[in-house]
Amino acid sequence: MAAIVCGRHAELRVCPQCVARPRVLPSRAQLKPVRASKETAALDLLVFSDLDGTLLDHATYSWEAARPGLERLGQLGAGLVLASSKTAAEIRSLQHEIGCAHWPAIVENGAGILWPNDERAGQPQGGTDYARLRAILDDLPTPMRGEGGFEGFSDMEAARVADLTGLTPEKAALAKTRQHSEPGLWHGDAQGLEAFLAALERAGVHARRGGRFLTLSFGTTKAQAMAQVVAALKPKTTIALGDAPNDLEMIEAADHGVIVHNPHAPPIETLPSERHAGTIRTQLAGPAGWSEAIVHLTDGMITTAPNAVKEC
Numbered sequence: 001m002a003a004i005v006c007g008r009h010a011e012l013r014v015c016p017q018c019v020a021r022p023r024v025l026p027s028r029a030q031l032k033p034v035r036a037s038k039e040t041a042a043l044d045l046l047v048f049s050d051l052d053g054t055l056l057d058h059a060t061y062s063w064e065a066a067r068p069g070l071e072r073l074g075q076l077g078a079g080l081v082l083a084s085s086k087t088a089a090e091i092r093s094l095q096h097e098i099g100c101a102h103w104p105a106i107v108e109n110g111a112g113i114l115w116p117n118d119e120r121a122g123q124p125q126g127g128t129d130y131a132r133l134r135a136i137l138d139d140l141p142t143p144m145r146g147e148g149g150f151e152g153f154s155d156m157e158a159a160r161v162a163d164l165t166g167l168t169p170e171k172a173a174l175a176k177t178r179q180h181s182e183p184g185l186w187h188g189d190a191q192g193l194e195a196f197l198a199a200l201e202r203a204g205v206h207a208r209r210g211g212r213f214l215t216l217s218f219g220t221t222k223a224q225a226m227a228q229v230v231a232a233l234k235p236k237t238t239i240a241l242g243d244a245p246n247d248l249e250m251i252e253a254a255d256h257g258v259i260v261h262n263p264h265a266p267p268i269e270t271l272p273s274e275r276h277a278g279t280i281r282t283q284l285a286g287p288a289g290w291s292e293a294i295v296h297l298t299d300g301m302i303t304t305a306p307n308a309v310k311e312c
Protein backbone atom coordinates (compact mmCIF):
# COMPACT_ATOMS: atom_id res chain seq x y z
CA MET A 1 0.00 0.00 0.00
CA ALA A 2 1.31 3.46 -0.84
CA ALA A 3 2.21 5.77 2.00
CA ILE A 4 -0.24 8.48 2.99
CA VAL A 5 1.22 11.76 1.81
CA CYS A 6 -1.24 14.28 3.17
CA GLY A 7 0.62 16.45 5.70
CA ARG A 8 -2.35 16.66 8.03
CA HIS A 9 -2.61 12.88 8.36
CA ALA A 10 0.95 11.78 7.70
CA GLU A 11 1.60 10.90 11.33
CA LEU A 12 -1.52 8.78 11.59
CA ARG A 13 -0.61 6.37 8.81
CA VAL A 14 -4.11 4.94 9.08
CA CYS A 15 -5.60 4.44 5.68
CA PRO A 16 -9.38 4.17 5.81
CA GLN A 17 -9.61 3.07 2.22
CA CYS A 18 -9.20 -0.35 0.71
CA VAL A 19 -6.00 -1.45 -0.98
CA ALA A 20 -7.55 -0.63 -4.33
CA ARG A 21 -7.69 3.08 -3.43
CA PRO A 22 -4.69 3.57 -1.14
CA ARG A 23 -4.02 7.18 -2.05
CA VAL A 24 -7.49 8.48 -1.34
CA LEU A 25 -7.48 9.99 2.10
CA PRO A 26 -10.86 10.88 3.55
CA SER A 27 -11.44 13.64 6.01
CA ARG A 28 -11.61 13.11 9.76
CA ALA A 29 -15.39 13.34 9.55
CA GLN A 30 -15.46 10.46 7.08
CA LEU A 31 -13.37 8.34 9.43
CA LYS A 32 -16.14 8.51 12.05
CA PRO A 33 -14.08 8.62 15.27
CA VAL A 34 -15.86 7.23 18.30
CA ARG A 35 -17.72 9.83 20.33
CA ALA A 36 -18.35 9.64 24.04
CA SER A 37 -21.97 9.61 25.08
CA LYS A 38 -23.24 12.50 27.15
CA GLU A 39 -24.50 10.10 29.77
CA THR A 40 -22.25 8.63 32.44
CA ALA A 41 -22.29 5.05 31.23
CA ALA A 42 -20.86 1.95 32.87
CA LEU A 43 -19.30 0.90 29.58
CA ASP A 44 -19.11 3.28 26.66
CA LEU A 45 -16.56 1.34 24.67
CA LEU A 46 -15.65 -2.32 24.39
CA VAL A 47 -12.70 -3.31 22.20
CA PHE A 48 -12.33 -6.80 20.73
CA SER A 49 -8.84 -7.63 19.57
CA ASP A 50 -7.10 -10.48 17.83
CA LEU A 51 -3.63 -11.24 19.23
CA ASP A 52 -1.00 -12.69 16.85
CA GLY A 53 -0.12 -10.12 14.19
CA THR A 54 -2.56 -7.63 15.71
CA LEU A 55 -2.01 -6.73 19.37
CA LEU A 56 1.08 -8.96 19.44
CA ASP A 57 4.01 -8.58 17.05
CA HIS A 58 4.05 -11.40 14.48
CA ALA A 59 7.67 -12.33 15.21
CA THR A 60 8.34 -11.38 18.84
CA TYR A 61 4.83 -11.62 20.39
CA SER A 62 5.53 -8.33 22.13
CA TRP A 63 2.67 -5.88 22.78
CA GLU A 64 4.99 -3.06 23.90
CA ALA A 65 4.31 -0.95 20.79
CA ALA A 66 0.61 -0.93 21.71
CA ARG A 67 1.16 0.86 25.02
CA PRO A 68 -0.20 4.25 23.87
CA GLY A 69 -3.41 2.62 22.70
CA LEU A 70 -3.73 0.51 25.85
CA GLU A 71 -3.18 3.58 27.99
CA ARG A 72 -5.88 5.38 26.02
CA LEU A 73 -8.33 2.56 26.75
CA GLY A 74 -7.39 2.78 30.41
CA GLN A 75 -8.01 6.53 30.44
CA LEU A 76 -11.45 5.94 28.95
CA GLY A 77 -12.40 3.06 31.21
CA ALA A 78 -12.95 1.00 28.07
CA GLY A 79 -13.01 -2.79 28.11
CA LEU A 80 -10.55 -4.98 26.22
CA VAL A 81 -11.63 -8.46 25.12
CA LEU A 82 -8.77 -10.52 23.71
CA ALA A 83 -10.03 -12.76 20.89
CA SER A 84 -7.65 -15.36 19.58
CA SER A 85 -7.00 -18.92 18.50
CA LYS A 86 -4.94 -19.18 21.68
CA THR A 87 -6.06 -21.41 24.55
CA ALA A 88 -7.66 -20.20 27.77
CA ALA A 89 -4.41 -20.96 29.61
CA GLU A 90 -2.38 -18.82 27.19
CA ILE A 91 -4.84 -15.96 27.19
CA ARG A 92 -5.22 -15.84 30.97
CA SER A 93 -1.45 -15.49 31.27
CA LEU A 94 -1.42 -12.69 28.70
CA GLN A 95 -4.39 -10.93 30.31
CA HIS A 96 -2.42 -10.65 33.53
CA GLU A 97 0.59 -9.21 31.66
CA ILE A 98 -1.52 -6.61 29.87
CA GLY A 99 -3.80 -5.86 32.83
CA CYS A 100 -7.17 -6.88 31.38
CA ALA A 101 -7.96 -10.10 33.28
CA HIS A 102 -11.10 -8.43 34.66
CA TRP A 103 -12.64 -8.56 31.17
CA PRO A 104 -13.82 -11.68 29.33
CA ALA A 105 -11.75 -13.20 26.51
CA ILE A 106 -12.62 -15.20 23.43
CA VAL A 107 -10.51 -18.35 23.21
CA GLU A 108 -9.72 -20.92 20.51
CA ASN A 109 -11.19 -18.81 17.70
CA GLY A 110 -14.55 -18.34 19.40
CA ALA A 111 -15.09 -21.91 20.52
CA GLY A 112 -15.05 -20.76 24.13
CA ILE A 113 -15.40 -17.63 26.30
CA LEU A 114 -13.16 -17.16 29.30
CA TRP A 115 -15.01 -15.05 31.86
CA PRO A 116 -13.22 -13.20 34.67
CA ASN A 117 -12.57 -15.39 37.72
CA ASP A 118 -13.06 -18.52 35.62
CA GLU A 119 -10.37 -20.87 36.86
CA ARG A 120 -10.91 -23.43 34.10
CA ALA A 121 -8.10 -21.64 32.22
CA GLY A 122 -5.62 -23.86 33.98
CA GLN A 123 -7.27 -27.13 33.07
CA PRO A 124 -5.17 -29.71 31.23
CA GLN A 125 -5.74 -30.56 27.59
CA GLY A 126 -8.95 -32.42 26.94
CA GLY A 127 -12.66 -31.66 26.92
CA THR A 128 -15.44 -33.12 24.84
CA ASP A 129 -14.95 -30.98 21.72
CA TYR A 130 -11.23 -31.58 21.56
CA ALA A 131 -11.49 -35.33 22.13
CA ARG A 132 -14.13 -35.59 19.38
CA LEU A 133 -11.98 -33.54 17.01
CA ARG A 134 -8.94 -35.71 17.59
CA ALA A 135 -11.00 -38.86 17.05
CA ILE A 136 -12.18 -37.52 13.66
CA LEU A 137 -8.58 -36.72 12.66
CA ASP A 138 -7.43 -40.18 13.72
CA ASP A 139 -10.05 -41.76 11.46
CA LEU A 140 -8.83 -39.94 8.32
CA PRO A 141 -6.82 -41.85 5.68
CA THR A 142 -3.08 -41.93 6.38
CA PRO A 143 -2.04 -39.65 3.46
CA MET A 144 -4.08 -36.84 5.02
CA ARG A 145 -2.12 -36.95 8.26
CA GLY A 146 1.46 -36.42 9.34
CA GLU A 147 4.37 -35.51 7.07
CA GLY A 148 2.37 -35.45 3.82
CA GLY A 149 -0.84 -34.08 5.27
CA PHE A 150 -2.14 -32.30 8.36
CA GLU A 151 0.08 -32.06 11.41
CA GLY A 152 -1.84 -30.73 14.40
CA PHE A 153 -0.64 -29.46 17.76
CA SER A 154 -1.68 -32.78 19.30
CA ASP A 155 0.83 -34.50 16.96
CA MET A 156 3.65 -32.22 18.09
CA GLU A 157 5.87 -32.10 21.12
CA ALA A 158 5.90 -28.74 22.91
CA ALA A 159 9.42 -28.15 21.53
CA ARG A 160 8.13 -28.35 17.94
CA VAL A 161 5.26 -25.98 18.75
CA ALA A 162 7.89 -23.64 20.21
CA ASP A 163 10.01 -23.92 17.04
CA LEU A 164 7.06 -23.21 14.74
CA THR A 165 5.59 -20.38 16.72
CA GLY A 166 8.63 -18.77 18.32
CA LEU A 167 6.95 -19.18 21.71
CA THR A 168 9.03 -20.06 24.74
CA PRO A 169 8.82 -23.78 25.69
CA GLU A 170 6.64 -22.83 28.67
CA LYS A 171 4.19 -20.85 26.52
CA ALA A 172 4.22 -23.58 23.86
CA ALA A 173 3.09 -26.05 26.54
CA LEU A 174 0.18 -23.70 27.36
CA ALA A 175 -0.66 -23.59 23.65
CA LYS A 176 -1.09 -27.36 23.71
CA THR A 177 -3.65 -27.25 26.57
CA ARG A 178 -6.55 -27.19 24.13
CA GLN A 179 -10.23 -27.63 24.88
CA HIS A 180 -12.06 -26.92 21.61
CA SER A 181 -9.91 -26.63 18.48
CA GLU A 182 -6.80 -27.93 16.74
CA PRO A 183 -4.34 -25.64 14.93
CA GLY A 184 -1.81 -27.19 12.60
CA LEU A 185 0.03 -27.18 9.30
CA TRP A 186 -0.87 -28.68 5.93
CA HIS A 187 2.23 -30.30 4.37
CA GLY A 188 0.61 -31.75 1.24
CA ASP A 189 -0.30 -30.23 -2.12
CA ALA A 190 -3.33 -28.12 -3.02
CA GLN A 191 -5.28 -31.11 -4.38
CA GLY A 192 -4.70 -33.05 -1.19
CA LEU A 193 -5.79 -30.07 0.88
CA GLU A 194 -9.04 -29.90 -1.05
CA ALA A 195 -9.73 -33.57 -0.29
CA PHE A 196 -8.78 -33.04 3.36
CA LEU A 197 -11.13 -30.09 3.74
CA ALA A 198 -13.95 -32.04 2.07
CA ALA A 199 -13.43 -34.97 4.44
CA LEU A 200 -13.51 -32.61 7.41
CA GLU A 201 -16.68 -30.96 6.18
CA ARG A 202 -18.40 -34.33 5.90
CA ALA A 203 -17.49 -34.92 9.55
CA GLY A 204 -18.86 -31.52 10.60
CA VAL A 205 -15.43 -29.97 11.13
CA HIS A 206 -14.67 -26.45 9.93
CA ALA A 207 -11.21 -25.26 8.90
CA ARG A 208 -10.20 -21.62 9.21
CA ARG A 209 -6.93 -20.10 8.12
CA GLY A 210 -5.41 -17.67 10.62
CA GLY A 211 -2.18 -15.76 10.19
CA ARG A 212 0.01 -18.80 10.84
CA PHE A 213 -2.00 -22.01 11.11
CA LEU A 214 -4.97 -23.87 9.71
CA THR A 215 -7.28 -24.26 12.71
CA LEU A 216 -9.95 -26.98 12.90
CA SER A 217 -13.06 -26.70 15.07
CA PHE A 218 -16.78 -27.39 15.12
CA GLY A 219 -17.58 -24.06 13.58
CA THR A 220 -18.01 -21.44 16.25
CA THR A 221 -16.46 -18.14 15.30
CA LYS A 222 -14.99 -15.13 17.04
CA ALA A 223 -18.01 -13.12 15.85
CA GLN A 224 -20.46 -15.54 17.51
CA ALA A 225 -18.57 -15.35 20.79
CA MET A 226 -18.35 -11.56 20.40
CA ALA A 227 -22.15 -11.40 20.13
CA GLN A 228 -22.45 -13.27 23.45
CA VAL A 229 -20.05 -10.87 25.18
CA VAL A 230 -21.84 -7.83 23.73
CA ALA A 231 -25.19 -9.22 24.91
CA ALA A 232 -23.77 -9.67 28.41
CA LEU A 233 -21.93 -6.34 28.80
CA LYS A 234 -24.08 -4.10 26.58
CA PRO A 235 -21.42 -1.59 25.49
CA LYS A 236 -22.57 1.53 23.67
CA THR A 237 -19.83 1.21 21.06
CA THR A 238 -17.58 -1.59 19.87
CA ILE A 239 -14.26 -1.62 18.04
CA ALA A 240 -12.80 -4.85 16.61
CA LEU A 241 -9.25 -5.27 15.32
CA GLY A 242 -7.64 -8.15 13.45
CA ASP A 243 -5.20 -9.09 10.70
CA ALA A 244 -6.48 -12.33 9.17
CA PRO A 245 -9.50 -13.86 7.42
CA ASN A 246 -10.72 -15.43 10.66
CA ASP A 247 -11.09 -11.93 12.13
CA LEU A 248 -13.23 -10.45 9.37
CA GLU A 249 -16.69 -11.40 10.70
CA MET A 250 -15.77 -9.86 14.04
CA ILE A 251 -14.48 -6.73 12.31
CA GLU A 252 -17.65 -6.45 10.24
CA ALA A 253 -19.85 -6.96 13.30
CA ALA A 254 -18.25 -4.08 15.24
CA ASP A 255 -19.31 -0.45 15.06
CA HIS A 256 -15.74 0.35 14.05
CA GLY A 257 -13.54 -2.27 12.38
CA VAL A 258 -9.78 -2.15 11.96
CA ILE A 259 -7.71 -4.37 9.66
CA VAL A 260 -4.19 -4.31 11.04
CA HIS A 261 -1.53 -4.56 8.36
CA ASN A 262 0.33 -7.89 8.33
CA PRO A 263 3.21 -8.01 5.81
CA HIS A 264 3.62 -11.76 6.46
CA ALA A 265 0.13 -12.72 5.24
CA PRO A 266 -1.71 -12.49 1.89
CA PRO A 267 -3.63 -9.21 1.43
CA ILE A 268 -7.22 -9.14 2.64
CA GLU A 269 -9.86 -8.24 0.06
CA THR A 270 -11.97 -5.13 0.46
CA LEU A 271 -14.75 -5.50 3.03
CA PRO A 272 -18.22 -4.04 2.46
CA SER A 273 -17.82 -1.86 5.56
CA GLU A 274 -14.71 -0.22 4.08
CA ARG A 275 -16.82 1.45 1.43
CA HIS A 276 -18.39 3.74 4.04
CA ALA A 277 -15.30 3.92 6.27
CA GLY A 278 -16.90 1.71 8.95
CA THR A 279 -13.67 -0.27 8.73
CA ILE A 280 -10.22 1.23 8.34
CA ARG A 281 -6.79 -0.25 7.61
CA THR A 282 -3.54 0.53 9.36
CA GLN A 283 -0.32 0.99 7.45
CA LEU A 284 1.85 0.11 10.43
CA ALA A 285 1.93 -3.59 11.26
CA GLY A 286 1.00 -5.35 14.49
CA PRO A 287 0.84 -3.55 17.82
CA ALA A 288 2.09 -0.24 16.41
CA GLY A 289 -0.78 -0.18 13.92
CA TRP A 290 -3.17 -1.35 16.65
CA SER A 291 -2.17 1.52 18.85
CA GLU A 292 -2.45 4.16 16.16
CA ALA A 293 -5.91 2.99 15.20
CA ILE A 294 -7.15 2.95 18.81
CA VAL A 295 -5.75 6.39 19.55
CA HIS A 296 -7.18 7.77 16.34
CA LEU A 297 -10.65 6.25 16.73
CA THR A 298 -10.96 7.38 20.35
CA ASP A 299 -9.72 10.93 19.81
CA GLY A 300 -13.32 12.09 20.06
CA MET A 301 -13.76 10.48 23.48
CA ILE A 302 -10.66 11.49 25.34
CA THR A 303 -11.59 15.06 26.22
CA THR A 304 -15.09 14.22 27.37
CA ALA A 305 -14.72 10.88 29.13
CA PRO A 306 -16.45 11.38 32.46
CA ASN A 307 -14.88 8.60 34.50
CA ALA A 308 -11.30 7.85 33.63
CA VAL A 309 -9.72 4.81 35.25
CA LYS A 310 -6.17 3.51 35.08
CA GLU A 311 -6.59 -0.01 33.76
CA CYS A 312 -8.14 -1.11 30.51
Ligand SMILES: [Mg+2]
Pocket residue numbers: 050051052053054210211242243244
Ligand atom coordinates in the same frame (compact mmCIF):
# COMPACT_ATOMS: atom_id res chain seq x y z
MG1 LIG B 1 -3.89 -12.70 13.83
